[in-house]
Amino acid sequence: MANDRSFADPLSSSVLFTAYDLKRGLGDLLVQRLPYIALPQVLHELTHQWCFNSVVGRAITYLLFRAQREAALGDPKKRVWRDANRAETIQHILLPLAEGMALFAEHDLYPGSVESTSRPLLACAPLVHFTLSDPQKPRPKWDNLTEKLLAARMRSAHRDRKASLLLEPLTSHASPYGLGYLTIKALQVQGAQREQRLLDSDLFLQVIHGYFYEDWGLVAKLLAEDSANEDDAPQHLLRYLGTRLDRFAQSIDSRAIDAFIDRCLNHSKQRPIFECEVNGLDYSFWVDEFETSPVNEGRSKLTALMQDALDLLAINDGRLENLVPTQLFINASAPLITLGGADVVARRLPHHLMLMMNDAVPSAILPYSGMLPVGWEGTLRVVAALIIEHASHIVLMFDGEKLVGNVGFDALRKRLPDHQNHLDLIANPMLDPRERSEVGSLLREVIQERVGDISVRCQDEIGYEIDSIYLSAFEFMHGHRGAAASIIATLPRHTLLDLLNNNVELAESAALASLLSASPVMLSRSPTDPAKLNEHITIVNRQLAPLFGFPPIAVSQTNDLLYSAV
Amino acid sequence: MGDDVTFEIGGLTRIDAARLRDGSGVTLREASLPQGTYGEPVTFTMVVTVAALSTLAAYLLRKHQGEEFVDEITVTHPDGRREHRRVHWTKSAVEAPESSIVKAIMGSLPI
Numbered sequence: 001m002a003n004d005r006s007f008a009d010p011l012s013s014s015v016l017f018t019a020y021d022l023k024r025g026l027g028d029l030l031v032q033r034l035p036y037i038a039l040p041q042v043l044h045e046l047t048h049q050w051c052f053n054s055v056v057g058r059a060i061t062y063l064l065f066r067a068q069r070e071a072a073l074g075d076p077k078k079r080v081w082r083d084a085n086r087a088e089t090i091q092h093i094l095l096p097l098a099e100g101m102a103l104f105a106e107h108d109l110y111p112g113s114v115e116s117t118s119r120p121l122l123a124c125a126p127l128v129h130f131t132l133s134d135p136q137k138p139r140p141k142w143d144n145l146t147e148k149l150l151a152a153r154m155r156s157a158h159r160d161r162k163a164s165l166l167l168e169p170l171t172s173h174a175s176p177y178g179l180g181y182l183t184i185k186a187l188q189v190q191g192a193q194r195e196q197r198l199l200d201s202d203l204f205l206q207v208i209h210g211y212f213y214e215d216w217g218l219v220a221k222l223l224a225e226d227s228a229n230e231d232d233a234p235q236h237l238l239r240y241l242g243t244r245l246d247r248f249a250q251s252i253d254s255r256a257i258d259a260f261i262d263r264c265l266n267h268s269k270q271r272p273i274f275e276c277e278v279n280g281l282d283y284s285f286w287v288d289e290f291e292t293s294p295v296n297e298g299r300s301k302l303t304a305l306m307q308d309a310l311d312l313l314a315i316n317d318g319r320l321e322n323l324v325p326t327q328l329f330i331n332a333s334a335p336l337i338t339l340g341g342a343d344v345v346a347r348r349l350p351h352h353l354m355l356m357m358n359d360a361v362p363s364a365i366l367p368y369s370g371m372l373p374v375g376w377e378g379t380l381r382v383v384a385a386l387i388i389e390h391a392s393h394i395v396l397m398f399d400g401e402k403l404v405g406n407v408g409f410d411a412l413r414k415r416l417p418d419h420q421n422h423l424d425l426i427a428n429p430m431l432d433p434r435e436r437s438e439v440g441s442l443l444r445e446v447i448q449e450r451v452g453d454i455s456v457r458c459q460d461e462i463g464y465e466i467d468s469i470y471l472s473a474f475e476f477m478h479g480h481r482g483a484a485a486s487i488i489a490t491l492p493r494h495t496l497l498d499l500l501n502n503n504v505e506l507a508e509s510a511a512l513a514s515l516l517s518a519s520p521v522m523l524s525r526s527p528t529d530p531a532k533l534n535e536h537i538t539i540v541n542r543q544l545a546p547l548f549g550f551p552p553i554a555v556s557q558t559n560d561l562l563y564s565a566v
Numbered sequence: 567m568g569d570d571v572t573f574e575i576g577g578l579t580r581i582d583a584a585r586l587r588d589g590s591g592v593t594l595r596e597a598s599l600p601q602g603t604y605g606e607p608v609t610f611t612m613v614v615t616v617a618a619l620s621t622l623a624a625y626l627l628r629k630h631q632g633e634e635f636v637d638e639i640t641v642t643h644p645d646g647r648r649e650h651r652r653v654h655w656t657k658s659a660v661e662a663p664e665s666s667i668v669k670a671i672m673g674s675l676p677i
Contacts, residue, residue: 007605
């Protein structure tokens with residue numbers, strides 16, 4: 001596990017973490033404590049999940065669901081290629097943005113000062129161990145989360161992850177990470193110039209998510225029925241996103257931000273809900289759009305798509321009898337992420353269940369009155385998950401296919417009496433991320449067998465054009481397009497490290513300065529020599545300013561770190 | 567026979583790889599992502615021969631900030647057999663850290 005990369009699969013809604021080993025951390029998770037060192041990576045993957053569950057994310061998923069069903073039926077309406085191509089193309093175009101947002105959550109996101117909170121932070125907050133330093137004066141949980149995040153980000157392993165972003169090639173076909181992250185940081189600078197509240201990382205991430213991923217205009221574009229010019233679809237989608245990136249700053253003003261926060265908080269019942277029923281089942285969901293749109297084209301097209309993609313009656317066709325339940329499970333489990341799955345030896349005691357990390361050391365002994373008989377010994381599949389919308393943490397224990405024990409799930413059932421069918425669907429050993437990622441691969445094969453590998457084709461066709469729309473976001477200070485692109489083209493590896501003359505120490509200092517500037521609390525002691533850090537910041541600013549059009553690390557006259565664009 | 571044995575460890579970042587730039591006897595392999603997934607930035611697996619074990623030791627020393635550690639490596643033997651090995655190192659008062667880490671890695675393998 002330590003050798004793999006963590007990932008999130010939009011198709012199967014699965015997430016595989018490498019931040020920690022579930023078996024070793026099982027004891028903590030059973031009492032709902034997330035190891036603080038895992039917080040940044042959890043926020044990264046939660047942000048991906050948040051985007052998968054947006055209107056844009058759902059439109060992509062349902063396009064693929066429909067393509068899978070029609071591929072299995074022999075493509076009767078001749079639109080498998082079109083649906084799959086659109087879904088793959090928009091995912092490819094959005095990839096730098098998606099990774100940029102996730103990296104922002106990983107390195108920069110902290111609880112902010114506005115009342116509305118982003119989903120990733122909401123989901124993490126209950127899991128941070130709460131300690132009382134002074135029994136007479138309990139401290140708010142949010143302060144604890146801020147401190148845990150700062151502590152996690154100051155670890156050398158995390159600082160290395162941040163510094164590595166300066167070594168990412170700034171071309172999307174090589175890597176979406178550096179380009180995407182710098183774009184997000186540039187959008188924050190642009191937005192904060194018009195409304196300083198956007199320096200609040202939590203508010204900013206919510207605005208970005210609402211602006212790009214809860215965009216009915218993009219949904220309408222994605223689902224447009226213009227099959228005569230299907231070859232032009234990638235260009236249309238590229239141009240649309242390019243316009244959105246260019247227009248972001250213009251859309252920011254104080255009133256728009258206030259209205260957005262009010263809608264998210266829903267004090268006046270203004271929070272938009274998208275209502276959709278298929279076969280008598282309710283598939284409604286909240287939409288936290290940044291700009292409210294009176295145009296209904298996107299909504300009506302998504303409704304029609306969901307009727308096709310989630311139709312239960314299709315199961316009557318023998319060719320879909322396995323596919324339809326799989327898709328329904330994926331859809332039902334989309335609002336949660338699994339933190340890990342492990343096979344754990346267990347023993348049923350008279351009033352408890354003992355779970356063993358290894359043969360010698362018990363991981364946990366839980367009160368238990370479930371279906372396993374006293375004296376039972378065996379291996380249970382244990383899955384820990386976060387249900388994002390309800391900020392709930394659950395641990396499920398399966399003996400084969402049967403759910404035989406849980407932590408938190410029974411309480412969740414009591415809290416959500418109207419969601420029993422949905423909760424029944426997700427109490428499934430397929431939640432185990434080791435299984436779910438296999439499901440994603442199998443679903444992709446259904447389409448590939450019909451129309452070939454679309455992902456490779458779309459990357460070849462539009463790879464280089466994606467760079468220019470993203471680079472325009474951090475060319476805004478130059479005053480003319482192409483300035484950043486022309487600099488990057490001259491660099492041997494297209495990385496910021498090239499501009500720093502391959503000086504790894506400078507990259508390390510830039511990363512540390514950036515992490516410190518993002519934190520709303522200060523460290524009592526600098527992790528490095530302050531004089532050396534200041535000297536390096538001066539050099540970094542001088543060497544990177546030509547690319548950004550301004551010194552990217554802002555320092556006050558008293559040497560306080562204010563902001564970093566890297 | 568010693569030269570045919572290799573040792574691997576994964577999870578190296580780009581900056582780890584940059585620090586290894588001048589190390590010989592070291593191969594870096596990029597960790598891949600399953601198709602269609604959104605993953606964390608690229609990480610690498612470092613593969614070293616016995617001759618370059620000091621490079622692996624230096625990496626582990628830095629990774630764990632000079633403190634006692636337990637980490638996992640993969641040993642590929644000359645016959646192709648792959649062994650997952652847990653390396654446990656504690657600081658020694660008498661021996662230099664890198665050489666004692668090399669010994670911990672080698673375990674019972676002859677050099």
